[in-house]
Amino acid sequence: MRTRFAPSPTGPLHLGHAYSAMLAHEMARAAGGEFLLRIEDIDQSRARPEWEELIYEDLRWLGLSWDGPVMRQSERLEIYRGIVGEFWIALEAFACTCNRKDILAAASAPQEGAPAFGPDGIVYPGTCRQNKSVWEREDPPKDAALRLDMGLAVTRDGVFDHRIDTPDGGRRVAHFLETGAGPNGETGQITFTDREMVEDVGDIVLARRDMGTSYHLSVVLDDADQGITHVIRGEDLFEATKIHVVLQRLLHLPTPIYHHHRLIRDEAGKRLAKRDDARAIRTYRDEGATPADIRAMVGLAV
Ligand code: GLU
Numbered sequence: 001m002r003t004r005f006a007p008s009p010t011g012p013l014h015l016g017h018a019y020s021a022m023l024a025h026e027m028a029r030a031a032g033g034e035f036l037l038r039i040e041d042i043d044q045s046r047a048r049p050e051w052e053e054l055i056y057e058d059l060r061w062l063g064l065s066w067d068g069p070v071m072r073q074s075e076r077l078e079i080y081r082g083i084v085g086e087f088w089i090a091l092e093a094f095a096c097t098c099n100r101k102d103i104l105a106a107a108s109a110p111q112e113g114a115p116a117f118g119p120d121g122i123v124y125p126g127t128c129r130q131n132k133s134v135w136e137r138e139d140p141p142k143d144a145a146l147r148l149d150m151g152l153a154v155t156r157d158g159v160f161d162h163r164i165d166t167p168d169g170g171r172r173v174a175h176f177l178e179t180g181a182g183p184n185g186e187t188g189q190i191t192f193t194d195r196e197m198v199e200d201v202g203d204i205v206l207a208r209r210d211m212g213t214s215y216h217l218s219v220v221l222d223d224a225d226q227g228i229t230h231v232i233r234g235e236d237l238f239e240a241t242k243i244h245v246v247l248q249r250l251l252h253l254p255t256p257i258y259h260h261h262r263l264i265r266d267e268a269g270k271r272l273a274k275r276d277d278a279r280a281i282r283t284y285r286d287e288g289a290t291p292a293d294i295r296a297m298v299g300l301a302v
Contacts, residue, residue, distance in 0.1 A: 002230070009048060017281070019264050022064065025064045036228070038226065039052055057282075079221065083221060091132070096124075096146070098145075103125065116202075119239035123199070148247075150202055154246070171193040177257045180235070181262075204216060204243055216247060234261060
């Protein structure tokens with residue numbers, strides 16, 4: 001078993017991160033497996049070296065040790081670019097010049113009703129997909145975002161390879177194994193359909209204009225390159241797993257086992273955010289808390 005903790009150095013770690021890291025570490029050690037660390041710093045406008053330093057400090061203070069070298073996404077941009085180029089050549093990606101306002105306007109057009117919201121944000125209304133053929137297929141443009149043509153992706157060999165019968169003529173499905181639970185208690189073999197991916201998720205961003213990659217693409221490539229067998233992370237990423245499975249199938253990468261865990265919330269029931277500085281692990285440390293206090297606070301056995 002090999003798992004990982006993959007924080008973004010865009011602020012201090014809070015109790016939610018500590019829970020995720022401690023749980024993954026504990027599950028790896030209990031199985032005699034490995035626990036890896038990955039710094040998800042593709043967003044160079046938000047990542048800061050001092051936050052990265054604080055991640056190492058906080059994790060060490062919590063008593064967590066990681067195996068092997070730390071993977072840093074900012075050192076892998078060429079790898080991401082190469083894969084994005086392959087999607088581009090295969091016509092599975094299209095260039096998108098819409099800004100947020102354009103997308104919202106098109107998605108809220110009267111005939112569309114309220115815009116649908118999926119794990120990658122508003123379901124893309126398809127505007128730029130119509131212009132796919134006007135772009136040269138040499139290098140992908142750098143001044144546009146690149147989106148996955150989901151309608152095409154789901155028809156590729158090996159992506160949705162099982163059929164199930166339904167009253168309206170059958171569906172093609174893909175699946176992954178969940179050993180934790182999604183936000184609605186989803187667990188075990190999780191099945192999802194090609195139609196759900198096209199209608200409820202849509203043309204997700206593969207590469208952001210300013211970055212040359214996206215969270216979804218990087219996470220899938222990095223988990224494969226780090227040989228991760230079990231992804232342990234918060235239940236807020238449960239729905240995004242379906243995107244990750246589609247990308248794994250397109251790229252012929254193995255699908256790890258997923259274990260989504262509950263989120264740590266404040267007294268009002270709101271999930272913790274990075275800007276909620278009061279709950280930074282560093283603050284607890286400065287106030288004299290011990291790692292055992294942190295474990296107790298997040299409901300782990302001390
Ligand atoms: N970097 C993500 C975060 O900080 C976690 C990604 C993942 O675990 O897949 O929320």
